[in-house]
Structure formats: structure tokens, C-alpha cells
Amino acid sequence: MEEYLSTTISKLKSNDYNELTIVLGNESCDLDSAVSALVYAAFLHWQYSQIKCKACTGKYRDDSYKDDIFIPILDVTRNDYPLKTDVVYCLKKHSINEKNLIFRDDFDFLQLVSKSKVSVVLTDHHFLCPRFDFLSPFVTEIIDHRPVVNASFTNIRTTIELVGSCCSLITHRVRHLAHLMNKDGEFFNTYPVTADMLHSAGRPNNSRVQKLHRSILTYSGLPAQVDLSSRPYRVIILDTVNFSKDVNKGTPSDEDAVTYLERLMRIDDYHKERCSKLLSLLSARSDVSSLSSSQLLRKDLKILGDVLVPSFPILVKEFLQRPDSISSVVEALKTNQCTVAVLLGMDLKNELQRDGAVIGLTRDKTTQLFQYLSSFSPSLGLVSGSMSDGVYFTQSNLAATRKQYMTILANYIGNK
Numbered sequence: 001m002e003e004y005l006s007t008t009i010s011k012l013k014s015n016d017y018n019e020l021t022i023v024l025g026n027e028s029c030d031l032d033s034a035v036s037a038l039v040y041a042a043f044l045h046w047q048y049s050q051i052k053c054k055a056c057t058g059k060y061r062d063d064s065y066k067d068d069i070f071i072p073i074l075d076v077t078r079n080d081y082p083l084k085t086d087v088v089y090c091l092k093k094h095s096i097n098e099k100n101l102i103f104r105d106d107f108d109f110l111q112l113v114s115k116s117k118v119s120v121v122l123t124d125h126h127f128l129c130p131r132f133d134f135l136s137p138f139v140t141e142i143i144d145h146r147p148v149v150n151a152s153f154t155n156i157r158t159t160i161e162l163v164g165s166c167c168s169l170i171t172h173r174v175r176h177l178a179h180l181m182n183k184d185g186e187f188f189n190t191y192p193v194t195a196d197m198l199h200s201a202g203r204p205n206n207s208r209v210q211k212l213h214r215s216i217l218t219y220s221g222l223p224a225q226v227d228l229s230s231r232p233y234r235v236i237i238l239d240t241v242n243f244s245k246d247v248n249k250g251t252p253s254d255e256d257a258v259t260y261l262e263r264l265m266r267i268d269d270y271h272k273e274r275c276s277k278l279l280s281l282l283s284a285r286s287d288v289s290s291l292s293s294s295q296l297l298r299k300d301l302k303i304l305g306d307v308l309v310p311s312f313p314i315l316v317k318e319f320l321q322r323p324d325s326i327s328s329v330v331e332a333l334k335t336n337q338c339t340v341a342v343l344l345g346m347d348l349k350n351e352l353q354r355d356g357a358v359i360g361l362t363r364d365k366t367t368q369l370f371q372y373l374s375s376f377s378p379s380l381g382l383v384s385g386s387m388s389d390g391v392y393f394t395q396s397n398l399a400a401t402r403k404q405y406m407t408i409l410a411n412y413i414g415n416k
């Protein structure tokens, strides 16, 4: 895998290729999207080299012969890549070096498409974001697991099915194409790391998720007697198991993909393997110790009007202990032309806790917004604590997530 990535990049840099295929993941650059793009690009490369070997062996080639190349692109800047802590963890674990990854700001893609024959494959999304709009005439294939709204595809091969993860669709597509070549399982055997990554990022179906919930609770040190059906736990664990809020449900097709990979990888105790993978990804996702305060504020950020709403996988109380926390919030407010921030924190390590803080550019703004949020108690159950540069609070209603805050904040902005 490393060799494929590094040779491809050096060919791209030295302009030493015939045709170029770009496999582009989506803008969230979550694990599903990143792994889908990486594995599918590697597969296309493998497929090409299998066919090429038959059609054109070395002795027929002259010096001007150039290979086609297949590059995966992670749709995030190189600078912001550390924010995707679970992707960083997963790729590092599979020995994929960051310097062999291609990020959206690494090349001038507009220039690339003007000088070579280009095809584009979209994974984990089916329409281009404005930044990459110029790629739309070159799209030849789409693999996605979201519902299609108002879009039609002409001359584009589409694999669009509503399943839990795009990685499942990639698994099926690779399996199918390799079968057509009479080379079942060969790609995954040649690049075992791809099967392992798809397995990490894929989603098992719901009946097995129930079992996983129980194990995750046990291993994660949560009280063993928690009511699994109670909403706060359900939300977090579903989110954990799925690593994405957009599509929560694993389907039989996801289960099929995961089981197929487990057979290839000869995993005997699938249950243990899935649990340990999920748990290490969960802890990687909430391990923000390597991030600076300003990175942490950008990691999971929503903006509504002039209100900045960053949410953390740690308690806000913990964030506020960083010496530059307040100055970073003020800086983030200015950068995003906002006047007040609602920081939301969560901790799962010991028991589920939620807290937050309102920090505004002026004292008035801070107090006004906190009072507005509190007026919705008991719906949020906010209890204010002491803090010098804003209002710190704990949230006793554990079931309320950022969604509830966003609804209240939308009212707040509308009523101003």
C-alpha cells in the first residue's frame, strides 16, 4: 500500500503518467470517506496493473510508455488533517504515512485537469462541493450511501444504495469486480491492509450492534447497569458505532460486507475484534491531547448567525484549564465574525457528563445568551458555575445534544 501510494505521488509530481484518475472522498473527511477513497483508488490501480500485464508486457513497451495513475484525495487541508483524530489514528495504525496522502491543497487540481486526461470517482458523496465544481465534467463513477435528491447522472456509473457505510459499498464493488476478473479475493490478499481498514470503518447491522453496545459499555467503564435504551446512551453509542450522524443504521448489506472481510481476514472471534476496533477508534476520536486550543475549537464547529458553537469530546471544564483557552475562543470569534460562543463538552470516560460555557466579546452578550438558554430549563437543565470570563454551566439533562441547542439558538437569533 505504501509503495503504491509513494510511487503514484512521485509519478504525479514528475508528470510521469498517461491518464489520471482522481478518487475523491467527501468534505467531512470522516473515517468512512477517507477509507473509501483510499481503498478504491488502490483497487483501481491494482485492477489496471492486472489488465495491463496481460495486454502489454515489458518487451512491447518503449521508453515513452507511461502508466495511468489513480490517486485518492482526502478533502481536507493538510493543516487541518490532525483534527480528524480517528482517521489519523486508523491510517497510522495501518502504517500509512501522512506524507503519502494527498490532501485537497497539495496540488493545483484545476491545472492538473487542464494538462492531462482525467477521470473522477466520487466516494461517500454524489455532488461536488463548490471548491471542486470544475471537476464535474470529468466524473465517471459515483459510490455513495446517501439518498439522492434532485440529481440525475448521465454517463456516470453509479453505485448508490442506502446502507450504513460507504465502506460496505466499496467492499461489494471490489469483490464483484475482482470476481469478474476471476480473481476473487486477490486484491484484498495483495493489499491486506485495505481489508482491515474497510473492516474498521464499516458498520455491522443493528442486531449485532445491540451486542456491541453491551460490550462497549462494559469495556468503556460505564456503569454496567445503565439502561441501554435511555436516550443519552443510545445517541452516543449509535454515534460511536457508526461514526457518523447522517446515516445511523447498518443494513444486511453492511453485515454482508463486514462478514466477507472477516472471512478473508480469518477472524475467528469477530465479536471481540469488532469491539476492540470500535473502542480504540472511540478513544482515538476523543483523544484531543495533541490538538492546540484553536484546533480543538475547529474540530467540530457549527456557526449560526453570529454564534459560534464548537463541541468537544472532552468536558469544557477541562478545556478551560488550558492557559490559552479564552484567548483562543476570542480569536475564533473574530476569525468567524461572531460575537458569542457556546462551548459544549461531553465526557464518557467515567460516567456520561455534559457541560458548557458561554463566552462573548462583551459581558452583556454573554449574560443575555446564557439567560436565554437557561429559560429553556428544565429542557436543558443548566446549572451555572463560577467562571471569570464568561458563564460556565453543567447540563443535567444528559439527553440534550447540540441539536437542541441549535434549535434554541435559531430562535434566539430570530427573536433578536
Ligand SMILES: [Mn+2]
Pocket (backbone or CB within 6 Å): 032, 033, 124, 145, 165, 166, 244
Ligand atoms: Mn459515509
